[in-house]
Amino acid sequence: MTGYYLATSRELTRLSSITKAPVIHHFSETISGVMTIRCFKKQNKFSQENVDRVNENLQMDFHYNASNEWLGFRLEMLGAAFLCTSTLFMIVLPSSIVRPEYVGLSLSYGLGLNSSLFWTIYVTCILENRMVSVERIKQFIRIPSEVEWKLTGSLPSPNWPNRGDIDIKDLQVRYRPNTPLVLKGINLSIHGGEKIGVVGRTGSGSQL
Numbered sequence: 449m450t451g452y453y454l455a456t457s458r459e460l461t462r463l464s465s466i467t468k469a470p471v472i473h474h475f476s477e478t479i480s481g482v483m484t485i486r487c488f489k490k491q492n493k494f495s496q497e498n499v500d501r502v503n504e505n506l507q508m509d510f511h512y513n514a515s516n517e518w519l520g521f522r523l524e525m526l527g528a529a530f531l532c533t534s535t536l537f538m539i540v541l542p543s544s545i546v547r548p549e550y551v552g553l554s555l556s557y558g559l560g561l562n563s564s565l566f567w568t569i570y571v572t573c574i575l576e577n578r579m580v581s582v583e584r585i586k587q588f589i590r591i592p593s594e595v596e597w598k599l600t601g602s603l604p605s606p607n608w609p610n611r612g613d614i615d616i617k618d619l620q621v622r623y624r625p626n627t628p629l630v631l632k633g634i635n636l637s638i639h640g641g642e643k644i645g646v647v648g649r650t651g652s653g654s655q656l
Contacts, residue, residue, distance in 0.1 A: 449522055450569060454576055457515045461580045464508040471501045516570075523569060527562035534558060611640035 478485065478494050485494055535558075538551045619634035638644060 449526075450519070450573060453515060453519045454573055457512060457519075457573065457577050458580060460508055460512040460515060461577045462583075464505065464512055465580060465584060467501075467505040467508050471498070471505055474498055474501055519573065520566070520570065523566045524562075527566060531555070531558045531562060609640075613640055614638040 474494075474497060478498070485491060535551075535555060538546050538554065614637070616634060616636040616638075619631055619636070620629050621631040622629050
């Protein structure tokens with residue numbers, strides 16, 4: 449039963465973490481650009497976008513909490529069944545073997561043991577679910593680092609070049625690996641001393 453629960457709740461915890469990141473990112477972007485949003489009167493659009501992202505995250509949280517209730521209910525039923533079976537067994541035995549006061553003492557300890565067993569299993573399952581956060585940290589640690597800004601030992605002389613040209617031939621750029629190309633076959637020549645600017649609509653790759 450716990451194995452079935454863990455297989456489901458672990459994925460729900462992972463999905464909850466994945467859907468929570470866009471909510472935080474959108475909120476941060478909204479706070480940074482609140483003046484621009486008000487100038488263009490896009491408050492309703494950003495509010496609706498925030499509601500959609502929060503709802504998507506709450507769906508994962510709802511199913512995660514439902515899985516916790518599923519586990520708790522079945523653990524309580526399992527403990528109650530075990531306690532009832534033990535009680536019936538002690539009732540069937542003759543009083544010469546099991547005295548009534550011992551039966552009451554056993555039931556008292558059995559109720560406490562049932563709660564302790566439930567919380568032990570429940571906390572163990574929750575702890576394993578929280579390990580998803582450690583898993584995501586390990587994923588971030590394994591991300592390849594960028595090249596250092598300054599490469600010692602391979603720098604050219606300070607006065608090189610006095611005047612240089614930049615030639616770009618068949619430039620192809622994508623935002624991430626395994627995604628479509630954003631810039632396709634760009635050819636460009638920039639002469640030394642020239643000042644240029646790059647403009648373009650959103651999504652055209654002008655920021656690359």
